[in-house]
Amino acid sequence: MPSKRRDQLFAESLGAVGKFIFDDRVAEVFPDMISRSVPGYQSIVQHCGDLAERFVCADSNCYDLGCSLGATSLAIAKTVTASNTRIIAIDNAPAMLSRCRAAIEHFKPAVPITLIEGDICDAAIENASMVVLNFTLQFVDPNKRSALLANIYRGLNPGGCLVISEKIRIQPAPLDALMVDLHHQFKRAQGYSDLEISQKREAIEDVLIPETREQHIDRLQSVGFESATIWFQCYNFCSLVAIKG
Numbered sequence: 417m418p419s420k421r422r423d424q425l426f427a428e429s430l431g432a433v434g435k436f437i438f439d440d441r442v443a444e445v446f447p448d449m450i451s452r453s454v455p456g457y458q459s460i461v462q463h464c465g466d467l468a469e470r471f472v473c474a475d476s477n478c479y480d481l482g483c484s485l486g487a488t489s490l491a492i493a494k495t496v497t498a499s500n501t502r503i504i505a506i507d508n509a510p511a512m513l514s515r516c517r518a519a520i521e522h523f524k525p526a527v528p529i530t531l532i533e534g535d536i537c538d539a540a541i542e543n544a545s546m547v548v549l550n551f552t553l554q555f556v557d558p559n560k561r562s563a564l565l566a567n568i569y570r571g572l573n574p575g576g577c578l579v580i581s582e583k584i585r586i587q588p589a590p591l592d593a594l595m596v597d598l599h600h601q602f603k604r605a606q607g608y609s610d611l612e613i614s615q616k617r618e619a620i621e622d623v624l625i626p627e628t629r630e631q632h633i634d635r636l637q638s639v640g641f642e643s644a645t646i647w648f649q650c651y652n653f654c655s656l657v658a659i660k661g
């Protein structure tokens with residue numbers, strides 16, 4: 417059963433705040449952390465299931481890159497009805513993957529989910545009808561992002577879709593400041609203290625590197641996607657869908 421433990425990792429004053437990593441302590445509280453930190457997270461995961469129902473077709477693969485505890489894979493597995501499909505879920509954090517494995521064993525999805533421990537930048541993407549990067553690209557070295565998306569584009573079948581959900585930087589700067597402020601208001605409403613918000617922010621700086629929506633759309637077009645749009649946005653969090661023509 418996935419953990420319901422409350423995220424209090426940044427509740428006490430830490431003195432020196434270390435860099436954020438997806439270790440055992442984070443994995444233990446991750447469902448609570450992400451749903452109280454990312455406005456719209458549950459909706460995005462659930463709507464990935466809706467998209468999968470349309471896009472995942474028979475005899476193809478669906479990839480969940482940076483799968484964490486498997487929330488997106490499990491949402492997709494609930495809606496896919498096409499035959500002979502497989503979800504391939506990849507993550508490079510052993511602590512996340514071991515809990516993902518336990519969640520899959522617990523929920524016993526009808527569609528098989530293959531777990532791979534590894535770097536998504538080295539992943540073989542083949543015969544894909546759908547690829548999802550839910551809040552993962554933002555953790556990939558910016559210099560590797562174009563090559564990763566080009567690899568995904570190559571591995572997608574014509575008509576296949578890519579979903580990218582990210583924290584984004586807004587332009588111009590005053591609007592970015594407003595969105596960051598609204599995001600912090602959301603976190604306070606979720607029960608996080610100002611200390612928790614500022615320590616988490618410090619830990620994640622330089623680890624999560626957000627880009628603008630324009631950078632995302634330009635990159636998608638530069639690797640070959642003919643059409644891409646934002647289908648969900650709340651403050652400085654959004655989700656894009658791109659289709660291979």
Ligand SMILES: C[S@@+](CC[C@H](N)C(=O)[O-])C[C@H]1O[C@@H](n2cnc3c(N)ncnc32)[C@H](O)[C@@H]1O
Pocket residue numbers: 438450461481482483484485486487488506507508509512534535536537549550551552555556
């Ligand atoms: C914010 S979490 C993703 C949440 C998840 N997609 C969901 O919907 O619940 C980011 C995940 O990406 C993984 N990750 C980051 N960089 C990665 C990389 N280069 N290769 C594989 N996994 C990576 C992390 O270990 C972490 O589990």
